[in-house]
Amino acid sequence: MKILMLTWEYPPRIVGGISRVVHDLSGRLIKDGHEVTVVTYREGNAPYFEIDKGVKVYRVDNYMINPNNFIDWVMQLNFNMIAKAGEIITKEGKFDIIHAHDWLVAYAAKALKDAYDIPMCATMHATESGRNSGIHDNTQKYINDTEWMLTYEATEVIVNSNYMKREMQRLFGLPFEKINVIPNGINMNMYNGIEKDYDFRRRFAADNEKIIMCAGRLVYEKGFQHFIAAAPKILSGYNDSKFIIAGKGAMLDELKAQVNYLGINNKVYFTGQLNYKDLCKMYKIADVAVFPSTYEPFGMVAIEAMFAGVPTVVSDVGGLNEIVDHGVDGMKSYAGNPNSIADSVLALLYDHRLADEVSKNAKAKIKNLYNWNKIAQDTHFIYQKAICQTMADKQKHQIAQENAKKARRKEGRGTLIAFRGREALA
Numbered sequence: 001m002k003i004l005m006l007t008w009e010y011p012p013r014i015v016g017g018i019s020r021v022v023h024d025l026s027g028r029l030i031k032d033g034h035e036v037t038v039v040t041y042r043e044g045n046a047p048y049f050e051i052d053k054g055v056k057v058y059r060v061d062n063y064m065i066n067p068n069n070f071i072d073w074v075m076q077l078n079f080n081m082i083a084k085a086g087e088i089i090t091k092e093g094k095f096d097i098i099h100a101h102d103w104l105v106a107y108a109a110k111a112l113k114d115a116y117d118i119p120m121c122a123t124m125h126a127t128e129s130g131r132n133s134g135i136h137d138n139t140q141k142y143i144n145d146t147e148w149m150l151t152y153e154a155t156e157v158i159v160n161s162n163y164m165k166r167e168m169q170r171l172f173g174l175p176f177e178k179i180n181v182i183p184n185g186i187n188m189n190m191y192n193g194i195e196k197d198y199d200f201r202r203r204f205a206a207d208n209e210k211i212i213m214c215a216g217r218l219v220y221e222k223g224f225q226h227f228i229a230a231a232p233k234i235l236s237g238y239n240d241s242k243f244i245i246a247g248k249g250a251m252l253d254e255l256k257a258q259v260n261y262l263g264i265n266n267k268v269y270f271t272g273q274l275n276y277k278d279l280c281k282m283y284k285i286a287d288v289a290v291f292p293s294t295y296e297p298f299g300m301v302a303i304e305a306m307f308a309g310v311p312t313v314v315s316d317v318g319g320l321n322e323i324v325d326h327g328v329d330g331m332k333s334y335a336g337n338p339n340s341i342a343d344s345v346l347a348l349l350y351d352h353r354l355a356d357e358v359s360k361n362a363k364a365k366i367k368n369l370y371n372w373n374k375i376a377q378d379t380h381f382i383y384q385k386a387i388c389q390t391m392a393d394k395q396k397h398q399i400a401q402e403n404a405k406k407a408r409r410k411e412g413r414g415t416l417i418a419f420r421g422r423e424a425l426a
Helices: 018-031 070-092 103-116 128-132 138-153 162-172 224-237 252-262 276-285 300-308 318-323 338-350 352-369 372-425
Strands: 002-006 035-041 049-052 055-060 097-101 120-123 156-159 179-181 210-215 241-246 268-272 288-291 312-315 331-333
Touching: 002 018, 002 070, 002 103, 018 035, 018 049, 018 055, 018 097, 018 372, 035 070, 055 070, 070 103, 070 138, 097 103, 097 372, 103 120, 103 138, 120 138, 120 372, 128 138, 128 162, 138 162, 156 162, 156 372, 162 179, 162 318, 179 372, 210 224, 210 276, 224 241, 224 252, 224 338, 241 276, 252 268, 276 300, 288 300, 288 338, 300 312, 300 318, 300 352, 312 318, 312 338, 331 338, 338 352
Parallel strands: 002 035, 002 097, 035 055, 097 120, 120 156, 156 179, 210 241, 210 288, 241 268, 288 312, 312 331
Antiparallel strands: 049 055
């Protein structure tokens, strides 16, 4: 197949989890014999065009005109994506399928689908309503409506968890059979050549301290505030603990103020944004990983930690709740409950046998369920389903048009006979 991926982030640009998902999925589809072209946003000094292990990557700038707000910025980006994709189609011919990732490329996906008559799939990685616990202002409503439009226009919709499938049905009223659950995967070579680096570890903690880490965007729904709130109870039960928070985001100052208020500055280390290699190293040196999100459609960071062999604690929401079996391949805590987080962390720190057992089971589970070989094959099946459905819809439309023409002709003949009959009587 010739596949067009539309995404607002692709390495080296990493905003959230979409970037790595598109990168790894595209790379696996190439290995399966497909042709993949990515159109994305250009950030920094990234090249306008490159071939990334077989994947053709085209990057576009945004307009030189400064937008009024983020919504205008996204719309301007979509215009440039349409222009670039149209240029590629003119040179290289039509694509078999368009795969759009989230609302940020919705207008480009719809325009290209309609202009070139190409079937379109959409992956919804999260929803505005979920991120904000509802819709509270006009900007959020606009994004929510755009998400609805994208899922309506897509022939098939892909989500990464059963939780997200239920959310799609609840928010947008999508038909059950239109929503396909395909989890995100992990690169099985992610930790090749990366061992526990003690010099790296000493940058963050003393040798006697257990590292309890948390990584992600520093935003409310990721639950870092609950992670910090759990620290005093963990320290009271296991004083030789060090809390590492990796990531950047709007809540940084607020979280630092919380740490200062609790008087645990010497026990909490904010690393800032770690590059990919350093993040892998961090997983390898951690004793416990905690992901206390209050909203999480999937939970890629948990998959990465589990695959690294770190005993992992997750909150019992969304995709995280589906990934971990409590006490079997990880531990769960009640979402938004620092006491529950502390209890699960302390259970792993106290019981080495439990920690070893859940780590071993987690690694095996990730290898079996979250490898890109299977995920790429499942995605290709959805592409085929979308193409067949589009062809079937066209045939139905053609039949309806032909039936309408026949009805009009029949009505016209009836009118003529009636007119001639009145003429004869006259």
